[in-house]
Amino acid sequence: xxxxxxxxxxxxxxxxxxxxxxxxxxxxxxxxxxxxxxxxxxxxxxxxxxxxxxxxxxxxxxxxxxxxxxxxxxxxxxxxxxxxxxxxxxxxxxxxxxxxxxxxxxxxxxxxxxxxxxxxx
Amino acid sequence: xxxxxxxxxxxxxxxxxxxxxxxxxxxxxxxxxxxxxxxxxxxxxxxxxxxxxxxxxxxxxxxxxxxxxxxxxxxxxxxxxxxxxxxxxxxxxxxxxxxxxxxxxxxxxx
Numbered sequence: 001x002x003x004x005x006x007x008x009x010x011x012x013x014x015x016x017x018x019x020x021x022x023x024x025x026x027x028x029x030x031x032x033x034x035x036x037x038x039x040x041x042x043x044x045x046x047x048x049x050x051x052x053x054x055x056x057x058x059x060x061x062x063x064x065x066x067x068x069x070x071x072x073x074x075x076x077x078x079x080x081x082x083x084x085x086x087x088x089x090x091x092x093x094x095x096x097x098x099x100x101x102x103x104x105x106x107x108x109x110x111x112x113x114x115x116x117x118x119x120x121x
Numbered sequence: 122x123x124x125x126x127x128x129x130x131x132x133x134x135x136x137x138x139x140x141x142x143x144x145x146x147x148x149x150x151x152x153x154x155x156x157x158x159x160x161x162x163x164x165x166x167x168x169x170x171x172x173x174x175x176x177x178x179x180x181x182x183x184x185x186x187x188x189x190x191x192x193x194x195x196x197x198x199x200x201x202x203x204x205x206x207x208x209x210x211x212x213x214x215x216x217x218x219x220x221x222x223x224x225x226x227x228x229x230x231x
Contacts, residue, residue, distance in 0.1 A: 044207075044209065044222060044223070045158070045160075045166065045211075046222065047211075047219060047220030050220065059218050059219060059220075060219075061219050061220075062217070095166075104218075104220075105153035105154040105212055106171075107154070107156035107170075108166075108168065108211070109168050109171070110168075111165035112165065113164075114165060
């Protein structure tokens, strides 16, 4: 069965950096677009970024562009999110999520359980 | 402020029907697919509807989706206590080149 397992969350000071990882299994990872979606405590879902199958195209939300970098290693079935210059407002649970199809408005059909990132001094 | 607009809350009695609206623009819902997600607090979201009105396998036909112009609607019939959750719509915004979600709607089954 499809599994997405995030890791790398934790407590970091404002201005600091963190790298999240997502280990995928149960499907052919290289066949799918992948996303990061976050949810601040008590708030709604916020799409962060997506990367196409070979990493040739990447889109970011305006709120993270220039600070966050998404990448993937298809040989390791892994997705990454490098987060730099972190702000208090980046505090959230970060979900790794798979796009269902190969187009921009594709739904997300599988989600990981999320990893909590807390940015605080 | 979310790009897609949903009512903050809806409620209905068990067995009844409820609809949740999602309003957008020509840049998102008007020219892209809408999807719907259910999230029970403390858990990951679950896909209910994709491509405006299609249900993934395993989703009961009590859940339905539709789209008209720049708005999407989620319908739930035969409400059950287990349907109490937060519901989110999602789409793609072609002007932002970004995924977008609604602010979420909390469903209470009275």
